[in-house]
Amino acid sequence: MPETRGLQLLSTLEENGTLTVEIVEQTLPEPTGHEVLIRVEAAPINPSDLGLLFGPADVENATYTPRKIVAKMPEGGTRAMKARWGMAMPVGNEGAGTVIAAGDAPEAQALLGKVVTCIPGGMYAQYRIADARGCMVLNDGTSAEDGASAFVNPLTALSFVECMKREGHTGLVHTAAASNLGQMLVRICQEDNVPLVNIVRSPAQVAILKEIGAEHVVDSSAPTFHDDLASALSATGATMAFDATGGGKLVTQILSAMEKVANANSEYSRYGSNSPKQAYIYGLLDLSPTVLQLNFGFSFGINGFLLMPFLQKIGEHNVERLRQRVRDGLTTTFASKYKAKVSLDEVLTREAVLDYNARRTGEKYLILPN
Amino acid sequence: MPETRGLQLLSTLEENGTLTVEIVEQTLPEPTGHEVLIRVEAAPINPSDLGLLFGPADVENATYTPRKIVAKMPEGGTRAMKARWGMAMPVGNEGAGTVIAAGDAPEAQALLGKVVTCIPGGMYAQYRIADARGCMVLNDGTSAEDGASAFVNPLTALSFVECMKREGHTGLVHTAAASNLGQMLVRICQEDNVPLVNIVRSPAQVAILKEIGAEHVVDSSAPTFHDDLASALSATGATMAFDATGGGKLVTQILSAMEKVANANSEYSRYGSNSPKQAYIYGLLDLSPTVLQLNFGFSFGINGFLLMPFLQKIGEHNVERLRQRVRDGLTTTFASKYKAKVSLDEVLTREAVLDYNARRTGEKYLILPN
Numbered sequence: 001m002p003e004t005r006g007l008q009l010l011s012t013l014e015e016n017g018t019l020t021v022e023i024v025e026q027t028l029p030e031p032t033g034h035e036v037l038i039r040v041e042a043a044p045i046n047p048s049d050l051g052l053l054f055g056p057a058d059v060e061n062a063t064y065t066p067r068k069i070v071a072k073m074p075e076g077g078t079r080a081m082k083a084r085w086g087m088a089m090p091v092g093n094e095g096a097g098t099v100i101a102a103g104d105a106p107e108a109q110a111l112l113g114k115v116v117t118c119i120p121g122g123m124y125a126q127y128r129i130a131d132a133r134g135c136m137v138l139n140d141g142t143s144a145e146d147g148a149s150a151f152v153n154p155l156t157a158l159s160f161v162e163c164m165k166r167e168g169h170t171g172l173v174h175t176a177a178a179s180n181l182g183q184m185l186v187r188i189c190q191e192d193n194v195p196l197v198n199i200v201r202s203p204a205q206v207a208i209l210k211e212i213g214a215e216h217v218v219d220s221s222a223p224t225f226h227d228d229l230a231s232a233l234s235a236t237g238a239t240m241a242f243d244a245t246g247g248g249k250l251v252t253q254i255l256s257a258m259e260k261v262a263n264a265n266s267e268y269s270r271y272g273s274n275s276p277k278q279a280y281i282y283g284l285l286d287l288s289p290t291v292l293q294l295n296f297g298f299s300f301g302i303n304g305f306l307l308m309p310f311l312q313k314i315g316e317h318n319v320e321r322l323r324q325r326v327r328d329g330l331t332t333t334f335a336s337k338y339k340a341k342v343s344l345d346e347v348l349t350r351e352a353v354l355d356y357n358a359r360r361t362g363e364k365y366l367i368l369p370n
Numbered sequence: 371m372p373e374t375r376g377l378q379l380l381s382t383l384e385e386n387g388t389l390t391v392e393i394v395e396q397t398l399p400e401p402t403g404h405e406v407l408i409r410v411e412a413a414p415i416n417p418s419d420l421g422l423l424f425g426p427a428d429v430e431n432a433t434y435t436p437r438k439i440v441a442k443m444p445e446g447g448t449r450a451m452k453a454r455w456g457m458a459m460p461v462g463n464e465g466a467g468t469v470i471a472a473g474d475a476p477e478a479q480a481l482l483g484k485v486v487t488c489i490p491g492g493m494y495a496q497y498r499i500a501d502a503r504g505c506m507v508l509n510d511g512t513s514a515e516d517g518a519s520a521f522v523n524p525l526t527a528l529s530f531v532e533c534m535k536r537e538g539h540t541g542l543v544h545t546a547a548a549s550n551l552g553q554m555l556v557r558i559c560q561e562d563n564v565p566l567v568n569i570v571r572s573p574a575q576v577a578i579l580k581e582i583g584a585e586h587v588v589d590s591s592a593p594t595f596h597d598d599l600a601s602a603l604s605a606t607g608a609t610m611a612f613d614a615t616g617g618g619k620l621v622t623q624i625l626s627a628m629e630k631v632a633n634a635n636s637e638y639s640r641y642g643s644n645s646p647k648q649a650y651i652y653g654l655l656d657l658s659p660t661v662l663q664l665n666f667g668f669s670f671g672i673n674g675f676l677l678m679p680f681l682q683k684i685g686e687h688n689v690e691r692l693r694q695r696v697r698d699g700l701t702t703t704f705a706s707k708y709k710a711k712v713s714l715d716e717v718l719t720r721e722a723v724l725d726y727n728a729r730r731t732g733e734k735y736l737i738l739p740n
Binding site: 052080246266267270274291293295298303304305309 | 418421422450453616633636637640641644651652654659660661662663664667668669670673674675676679
């Protein structure tokens with residue numbers, strides 16, 4: 001098999017703050033060793049992709065021409081991303097497609113003709129080379145569209161429960177809980193009998209989760225939010241939260257409510273309760289500063305959470321167990337919904353960018369590059 | 371031995387926000403079982419005592435009469451401390467004195483006549499009953515004044531190094547580093563060859579630490595603070611910080627500087643570096659909100675740190691190793707300095723309260739109750 005040519009999306013930030021996102025043609029070499037060449041058939045736009053794609057750039061006032069956007073990055077963002085100045089970054093963490101060529105290694109050869117999903121990055125492209133050992137073969141009959149989001153969201157949601165068990169907690173709190181990821185987590189927790197407090201930001205999102213059977217759904221826009229949250233924490237005993245928002249006061253509100261529940265029936269201690277309270281921040285939907293009012297004692301942890309280091313920590317055996325569960329539940333427990341399916345060209349229209357870059361819960365885009 | 375009578379200090383917060391701190395007489399029963407009766411000879415006022423003693427109450431405009439202060443607690447503070455409404459709280463975590471009576475248990479009898487130090491709470495009193503098994507006998511020739519601060523600061527400073535080693539870090543950052551605790555940490559790190567970055571708030575504090583041989587001292591009031599901090603982190607490889615201030619932006623500044631160092635020679639990643647960055651908050655010298663700008667990737671942890679749970683975690687064998695080191699170094703490595711030594715009555719004068727409640731680094735008070 002000779003060279004393969006196809007389109008790919010690149011994001012380049014210059015030192016002067018100019019961000020260029022464009023679709024260009026690339027030439028891919030023949031795969032060797034453990035490599036496979038994938039014809040990418042579907043790749044989702046996750047919030048985690050948007051940081052690399054646009055970051056805090058001003059897409060509202062950018063210049064849009066076919067296959068090209070030129071936008072201005074604020075000075076702070078430009079400075080913070082010094083390490084990528086001048087580099088054309090491929091975008092798109094995950095996606096699915098068909099293996100059309102493979103290196104000599106048996107692991108690579110075994111994938112020829114199969115529909116696989118993987119997270120090599122750079123999946124906003126018509127073709128992509130990936131390591132066969134990082135690919136997950138979809139079950140027969142599962143389409144690339146069904147499998148496009150099989151990595152990040154399903155494994156992240158499963159990791160929340162896994163992390164909870166490893167660290168000795170018995171219930172979870174989740175924010176931005178009406179998201180695709182949040183809905184998966186609701187279903188996982190139902191299957192595993194894990195008490196879950198879902199925090200959402202509107203009555204409409206409450207309805208979404210109630211419809212799929214979520215028991216504890218708390219609306220942060222309600223005037224009764226603090227009390228509602230404390231009641232739900234009390235009912236579930238949840239002491240570990242996974243927060244997708246990052247900024248603002250939500251983490252403090254959650255930890256304070258946990259502390260309130262812990263103190264409800266215990267003696268006063270100037271250091272707060274001894275009840276462990278853990279918040280993992282795994283997303284930054286809210287880019288404003290995180291404001292902590294440290295009124296929840298000293299038995300707390302606030303940590304960043306990243307999927308890949310977590311999976312490395314639990315080991316290949318456990319990861320395979322999680323993967324198998326995803327594979328078997330791709331059209332049920334782990335089904336994703338998309339607001340729109342777009343071609344590579346359509347990804348860079350102003351209308352689409354302003355829509356998906358708003359990161360509204362439950363309005364995810366899927367790119368179909370071929 | 372019959373009942374013992376003596377003075378003790380109590381702090382009482384009423385639901386209406388009235389805080390009363392007063393010296394009253396108490397009657398102590400004969401010690402039984404493992405209990406010992408201690409004539410308290412010296413007890414320090416640590417920042418951790420001030421939270422219970424006054425908290426955020428308005429001591430500036432309080433009413434001062436002999437042996438009694440009546441102050442107004444702000445509404446937020448009153449609400450946060452609901453669990454102590456109406457309760458007369460004894461104050462004073464730690465102190466030292468002579469055991470003058472003991473229960474039947476051999477562990478208690480063995481302490482008769484000895485000078486011991488302990489942390490039963492309520493040590494701002496002439497007499498105090500404590501559990502013999504929690505007492506540390508001072509070496510012969512060590513005075514109660516020398517041993518008054520033998521628990522909290524020495525074990526806390528040793529715990530920082532212990533924690534660092536357990537969690538795989540190889541260097542430390544410490545804030546409010548010119549404090550008694552900070553100076554101990556400098557000496558411990560010198561003895562143990564642990565690289566230490568000391569963050570202080572004035573040139574005068576830089577001088578204090580330089581004089582005892584601290585190598586890396588960074589002044590947060592200097593215009594070059596950010597660069598100075600990054601240089602010191604780079605030179606020491608420190609990736610774990612212990613922060614006494616809690617509020618404000620210092621934790622963010624430290625974690626950001628660690629991230630800057632970690633990224634200096636690594637490839638760009640939208641998720642930040644994989645280098646672990648850990649901040650433990652062990653004090654709240656700054657009661658303003660903690661403002662985090664999450665620009666240091668996702669490999670971070672911000673946790674509360676409390677001495678007693680940490681000691682429980684490392685186990686009795688390790689605690690005894692630390693205690694022995696403290697016992698042997700009470701007048702050298704673990705020596706404390708006091709700005710003033712006061713009687714129980716003097717503790718409640720306006721002049722003294724405004725002075726020690728300002729929590730100025732290196733201006734600690736010692737109470738001599740008898």
